[in-house]
Amino acid sequence: MSKLSKPKYQQLKEHIIATIKEEQLKPGEKIWSENELANKFQMSRHTVRQAIGELVNEGWLYRIHGKGTFVDRRPDREVRQARTIGVMTTYLNDYIFPSIIRGIDSVLSPKGYNIILASTYNKHEKERLCLEKFLNTELDGLIVETTKSALPNPNLDLYRQLSHSRKIPIIFIHGFYKDLDYSYVVEDDVEAGYLATNHLLDLGHTRIGGIFKSDDIQGHYRFEGFSKACSLKGLEVCSSRILWFDTEQAEEKLGGCDNEQLDRLFEECSALVCYNDQVAMKVLDRARSKGINIPEDLSLVSFDDSQLAVASEVKLTTVAHPQEKLGEEAARAILQMIAGKKKYHAIKMKPQLIVRGSSCEYKERTGE
Amino acid sequence: MSKLSKPKYQQLKEHIIATIKEEQLKPGEKIWSENELANKFQMSRHTVRQAIGELVNEGWLYRIHGKGTFVDRRPDREVRQARTIGVMTTYLNDYIFPSIIRGIDSVLSPKGYNIILASTYNKHEKERLCLEKFLNTELDGLIVETTKSALPNPNLDLYRQLSHSRKIPIIFIHGFYKDLDYSYVVEDDVEAGYLATNHLLDLGHTRIGGIFKSDDIQGHYRFEGFSKACSLKGLEVCSSRILWFDTEQAEEKLGGCDNEQLDRLFEECSALVCYNDQVAMKVLDRARSKGINIPEDLSLVSFDDSQLAVASEVKLTTVAHPQEKLGEEAARAILQMIAGKKKYHAIKMKPQLIVRGSSCEYKERTGE
DNA sequence: ACAGACAACTTGTACGTACAAGTAGTATAA
DNA sequence: TTATACTACTTGTACGTACAAGTTGTCTGT
Numbered sequence: 136m137s138k139l140s141k142p143k144y145q146q147l148k149e150h151i152i153a154t155i156k157e158e159q160l161k162p163g164e165k166i167w168s169e170n171e172l173a174n175k176f177q178m179s180r181h182t183v184r185q186a187i188g189e190l191v192n193e194g195w196l197y198r199i200h201g202k203g204t205f206v207d208r209r210p211d212r213e214v215r216q217a218r219t220i221g222v223m224t225t226y227l228n229d230y231i232f233p234s235i236i237r238g239i240d241s242v243l244s245p246k247g248y249n250i251i252l253a254s255t256y257n258k259h260e261k262e263r264l265c266l267e268k269f270l271n272t273e274l275d276g277l278i279v280e281t282t283k284s285a286l287p288n289p290n291l292d293l294y295r296q297l298s299h300s301r302k303i304p305i306i307f308i309h310g311f312y313k314d315l316d317y318s319y320v321v322e323d324d325v326e327a328g329y330l331a332t333n334h335l336l337d338l339g340h341t342r343i344g345g346i347f348k349s350d351d352i353q354g355h356y357r358f359e360g361f362s363k364a365c366s367l368k369g370l371e372v373c374s375s376r377i378l379w380f381d382t383e384q385a386e387e388k389l390g391g392c393d394n395e396q397l398d399r400l401f402e403e404c405s406a407l408v409c410y411n412d413q414v415a416m417k418v419l420d421r422a423r424s425k426g427i428n429i430p431e432d433l434s435l436v437s438f439d440d441s442q443l444a445v446a447s448e449v450k451l452t453t454v455a456h457p458q459e460k461l462g463e464e465a466a467r468a469i470l471q472m473i474a475g476k477k478k479y480h481a482i483k484m485k486p487q488l489i490v491r492g493s494s495c496e497y498k499e500r501t502g503e
Numbered sequence: 504m505s506k507l508s509k510p511k512y513q514q515l516k517e518h519i520i521a522t523i524k525e526e527q528l529k530p531g532e533k534i535w536s537e538n539e540l541a542n543k544f545q546m547s548r549h550t551v552r553q554a555i556g557e558l559v560n561e562g563w564l565y566r567i568h569g570k571g572t573f574v575d576r577r578p579d580r581e582v583r584q585a586r587t588i589g590v591m592t593t594y595l596n597d598y599i600f601p602s603i604i605r606g607i608d609s610v611l612s613p614k615g616y617n618i619i620l621a622s623t624y625n626k627h628e629k630e631r632l633c634l635e636k637f638l639n640t641e642l643d644g645l646i647v648e649t650t651k652s653a654l655p656n657p658n659l660d661l662y663r664q665l666s667h668s669r670k671i672p673i674i675f676i677h678g679f680y681k682d683l684d685y686s687y688v689v690e691d692d693v694e695a696g697y698l699a700t701n702h703l704l705d706l707g708h709t710r711i712g713g714i715f716k717s718d719d720i721q722g723h724y725r726f727e728g729f730s731k732a733c734s735l736k737g738l739e740v741c742s743s744r745i746l747w748f749d750t751e752q753a754e755e756k757l758g759g760c761d762n763e764q765l766d767r768l769f770e771e772c773s774a775l776v777c778y779n780d781q782v783a784m785k786v787l788d789r790a791r792s793k794g795i796n797i798p799e800d801l802s803l804v805s806f807d808d809s810q811l812a813v814a815s816e817v818k819l820t821t822v823a824h825p826q827e828k829l830g831e832e833a834a835r836a837i838l839q840m841i842a843g844k845k846k847y848h849a850i851k852m853k854p855q856l857i858v859r860g861s862s863c864e865y866k867e868r869t870g871e
Numbered sequence: 872a873c874a875g876a877c878a879a880c881t882t883g884t885a886c887g888t889a890c891a892a893g894t895a896g897t898a899t900a901a
Numbered sequence: 902t903t904a905t906a907c908t909a910c911t912t913g914t915a916c917g918t919a920c921a922a923g924t925t926g927t928c929t930g931t
Contacts, residue, residue, distance in 0.1 A: 142914060168881060179916050184882090192560050200882050201923030217639040219619070227605040230810065237595040240622055244632075249640055250620045251587070254608060264612075271585045272617055416814055423816060442598065446784055446814035448791060510884060536911060547886050552912090568912050569893030 143178050147186040150176075152195060155206055165203045166196065219249040220469060221269050221277040225257040230413065230441040231458055232280070235308065238462025239278060246470065248275070255282045257350075257382045259289055266293040270301070276469040277305045283382065284310035284352035304472035306480060308465050310352040318472065318480035320465045324353045327454040327486035328360020328408070331436040334452070334488055335406040336368050339497035340434060344376035344404035346392060346414050348385070354410055357438065361408055376403055380410075397421045405497055406434035412443040415451050415493070434494040450491035457484045511546050515554040518544075520563060523574055533571045534564065587617040588837060589637050589645040593625040598781065598809045599826055600648070603676065606830025607646060614838065616643070623650040625718075625750045627657055634661040638669070644837040645673045651750065652678035652720035659683060672840035674848060676833050678720040686840065686848035688833045692721045695822040695854035696728020696776070699804040702820070702856055703774040704736050707865035708802060712744035712772035714760060714782050716753070722778060725806065729776055744771055748778075765789045773865055774802035780811040783819055783861070802862040818859035825852045 141149075154160050169187065173180045187204055190196045198204045220243055224232045240250055251272065253265040262282040269277060270293065277297060282288070291312065297303045298317070311319040335343050345361050348354035362372050378400065380392050397418060400407060409415040415437035419429060427433055429449050437444070440455035457464075461484055468480040509517075522528050537555065541548045555572055558564045565575045588611055592600045608618055619640065621633040630650040637645065638661065645665060650656070662683060665671045672686075679687040703711050713729050716722035730740050746760050746768065765786060768775060777783040783805035787797060795801055797817050805812070808823035825832075829852055836848040 144914075170881085181917080182915060185914085188556075198882065199923085201880085201925085203881055203924095217636050219640075222620075227601050227608060233595050233601045236620070237622070240595060240620065244621070244636075247636065249636065252590075252604070252608065252618045252620050253612070254605070268585055268612075268615065268617065272587075442811065443814050446811050448816045512884075538911090549887080550885060553884085566912065567893085569910085570895085571911055 143176075144182050144186040144189075147172065147176060147178070147183065148190055151186070151190060155195060160206045162206050162208055164206050166206060168203060217247055217249050218275045219251050219273070220466075221251045221253065221272070221274045223253045223255060223262070223265050223269075223277070224280045225255050225282055227252070227254045230443060231439050231456055234458035235280075235462040235465075238459035238464075239466045240462075241459070242463050242466035242470070257282055259283060259286075262288075263290045263293065266290055266297065270297060274301075274303050276473050277303055278308060278465050278469055279305060280308050281310035281312065281352065283350045284312070285350050285355050288312050304469055306465055306469050306472065308461060318468060318478075320461055320468060320480065320482040321484070322353075322456060322461065322486055323483045324356030324486075325360040325363065327438060328357035329364045330360070330486060330488045331357075331408050331438065331454050332361045332364035333367075334490070335408070335434055335436055335494065336364060336370075338406075338434065338494060340406040341370060341497070342376070342404045343370075343406045343408065344378070344400045345408040346378040346380070346400075346410050346418070348381065348410050349379040350381045354379075357408075357410065376400065392417070394421055398425065401425065401427055401433060404433070406436070406494070409435060409437040411439045412437050412441045412451060412453060415453075416443055416447065419447060419449060419493075430493050430495040431498075434497075436494055440489055444489075444491070449493050452491045452494040453489055455487045455489050457486075460484065511544075512550050512554040512557075515540065515544060515546070515551065516558055519554070519558060523563060528574045530574050530576055532574050534574060536571060585615055585617050586643045587619050587641070588834075589619045589621065589640070589642045591621045591623060591630070591633050591637075591645070592648045593623050593650055595620070595622045598811060599807050599824055602826035603648075603830040603833075606827035607834045608830075609827070610831050610834035610838070625650050627651060627654075630656075631658045631661065634658055634665065638665060642669075642671050644841050645671055646676060646833050646837055647673060648676050649678035649680065649720065651718045652680070653718050653723050656680050672837055674833055674837050674840065676829060684847075686836060686846075688829055688836060688848065688850040689852070690721075690824060690829065690854055691851045692724030692854075693728040693731065695806060696725035697732045698728070698854060698856045699725075699776050699806065699822045700729045700732035701736075702858070703776070703802055703804055703862065704732060704738075706774070706802065706862060708774040709738060709865070710744070710772045711738075711774045711776065712746070712768045713776040714746040714748070714768075714778050714786070716749065716778050717747040718749045722747075725776075725778065741771075744768065760785070762789055766793065769793065769795055769801060772801070774804070774862070777803060777805040779807045780805050780809045780819060780821060783821075784811055784815065787815060787817060787861075798861050798863040799866075802865075804862055808857055812857075812859070817861050820859045820862040821857055823855045823857050825854075828852065 151166065160166060167175065169180050169183045172183045187196060187198070191198060194207055196204050197207045222236060222239055224236065226232055243250060251274070253268065255262040255265055259282060294305065298305050305317050307317055307319040309321060311317060311321070332343065343365070345358065347358045358377070365372050378392050378396055384392070401422065407418060409418055415435050418435060422429055422433060429435055435451065437451050437453045438456065440453045444451040444453050464482055464484070468482065471477045472480070519534070528534060535543065537548050537551045540551045555564060555566070559566060562575055564572050566572045590604060590607060592604065594600055611618060621636065623630040623633055627650060659680065662673065666673050666685070675685055675687040677689060679685060679689070700711065711733070713726065715726045726745070733740050746764055748760050752760070769790065775786060777786055783803050786803060790797055790801060797803055803819065805819050805821045806824065808821045812819040812821050832850055832852065836850065839845045840848070
């Protein structure tokens with residue numbers, strides 16, 4: 136026998152599998168006895184037993200002591216589990232995340248992937264629970280919206296476990312952790328902040344205030360763009376015109392800042408950059424109740440271009456968030472990572488200013 | 504050797520397993536060679552091989568040709584797959600479904616369940632694809648928002664397959680198929696329609712129009728409540744004041760009805776019942792552009808009490824949708840069904856009228 | 872007609888041998 | 902110093918034998 140030939144028991148295995156596949160042997164039928172096979176193929180019974188033993192293990196055959204060996208259900212007839220991608224977001228019902236999830240779904244669903252949802256409510260403890268649950272799940276990939284991305288993350292150990300031990304590709308959206316060099320898809324928030332602020336500067340405003348979120352990295356970046364735009368025009372950023380809020384404050388009251396703080400901003404500024412449309416709605420409401428007209432008395436620019444931006448009578452000037460597109464990009468990236476085509480993705484999406492009715496040229500306020 | 508004693512290879516297997524369990528051998532460590540074992544236990548190498556072969560198959564050990572045999576992860580150490588519930592909705596980013604999903608998540612997540620998302624875009628073909636994907640997934644339960652619930656469903660065969668063959672508990676939300684006697688959790692939409700319409704009747708309106716969705720059963724029920732309220736007050740439902748739209752029209756343009764149709768309603772009616780907040784926003788916008796004041800010239804009542812209802816300068820009078828609560832109820836029901844505690848759930852949640860600024864008492868229109 | 876013994880088959884356990892082939896470290900030669 | 906060969910160990914393949922034990926049908930004596 137030449138050295139190239141396969142082991143005898145392997146040959147016998149393949150012969151039996153082929154016979155079953157050709158349906159010459161059907162499930163439940165008795166196959167030849169071990170001695171018959173040994174004679175037929177000129178091998179010892181031991182070798183036959185080895186072949187049949189493995190086939191039993193693989194689910195092709197089963198044996199009954201004293202009766203014989205029979206054909207089992209074919210193992211490859213088993214339905215394959217659909218593949219799954221985990222998606223971890225901060226909020227499920229916040230106004231833009233549903234769109235991102237929809238974008239992810241539109242790419243993954245046609246490829247036969249399931250999406251497993253988890254939400255952290257922007258809390259590190261919840262994030263940890265979600266990650267632990269994902270460790271108990273057979274995942275093919277993970278898309279993560281960063282939780283409290285501006286703060287140090289206490290759950291990096293679990294991320295590493297998923298990524299390094301379990302070899303699950305991970306991609307971050309809406310931010311990334313500096314300690315981990317994982318792939319990410321983000322909006323260029325510095326640019327977004329710059330666009331929003333520069334729009335107001337171009338309209339002649341000089342007393343520009345801002346409301347930003349302190350515990351999400353997006354808030355920091357948008358503020359960075361805000362500062363950049365100001366300093367390029369030779370304006371100093373006045374800290375009394377900047378309001379910071381965080382997740383906990385935002386949960387207590389929509390918009391995250393109270394009326395007294397807003398009223399102070401109204402007095403000091405002719406224009407406001409709002410962290411997102413939700414904040415802008417809060418500002419709009421307060422301004423309405425104080426008799427301040429938007430945009431005549433106060434120009435507003437916000438971020439995200441959500442449904443809210445066009446819901447009100449004053450349509451909001453906002454810097455558009457790619458939303459669905461961002462979800463699609465993240466989904467496409469993770470598919471490439473799963474296929475092993477491209478390991479590292481660092482995608483920054485360009486924001487776009489949409490001018491609507493909430494901003495106008497600066498005019499001296501007269502009625503005060 | 505007495506007849507009662509176990510086979511030698513079986514004894515060896517048990518000895519090795521015990522050694523691993525006592526952690527005298529840890530994962531990755533090399534165990535004794537086949538010859539060592541044969542000598543140690545006074546058996547032939549063949550018998551040792553049989554024992555080790557079975558342990559390899561059971562996941563306790565692995566062999567490397569030429570190196571030795573090593574301890575694998577313990578099979579009973581395998582983390583159990585987290586249990587999963589499928590959630591199938593029509594839209595992922597529509598304004599109330601995120602809240603429902605959040606409600607579901609808030610109940611299931613703490614119990615260690617994963618949520619697998621799928622969305623049908625309110626199309627029967629997509630629904631079929633989703634159901635087929637669920638058939639290829641190991642599910643413990645399924646929560647379904649009915650797709651085009653007012654039309655006959657062509658996918659009942661797959662629902663039956665999941666329910667009867669696969670024994671997966673299914674619960675419907677937002678409607679149910681009359682041909683299947685499955686559990687459901689719904690809002691009492693007839694009552695909701697009645698509350699909305701009766702509110703307008705109480706305010707003295709007599710020329711009341713309505714905009715309803717034709718291919719979702721909710722639209723039918725809300726219209727039923729509308730009719731009921733009218734006839735109880737002795738008013739006839741005038742078909743020229745009723746507008747019907749469907750999924751496809753709603754996708755083309757937000758709100759699902761065009762301006763000419765709305766203008767006609769404005770002329771004929773002093774009050775409108777809108778299928779949901781989105782429709783009401785569309786009506787509000789058109790009314791604004793025609794110089795029609797809400798609520799002075801036209802009272803509006805809508806359904807769902809979403810974010811949109813309070814986004815505009817005119818806060819909407821709506822019949823509140825239980826949203827998160829409905830999701831929670833559905834999740835709790837499916838957990839009971841999985842536990843085998845209660846097989847059939849038919850939960851109807853009471854709607855609640857929230858009076859805001861978009862509706863007021865009827866006054867003769869003067870300025871025409 | 873029926874129970875029980877028996878034969879002939881099956882798979883299961885257990886022993887033996889031999890050599891092939893992969894791995895790792897050591898000794899040897901260039 | 903480096904490449905090569907060798908050795909000693911490992912598991913993998915393959916042959917042989919023997920008997921135990923479960924299943925089935927047949928033969929036999931009552």
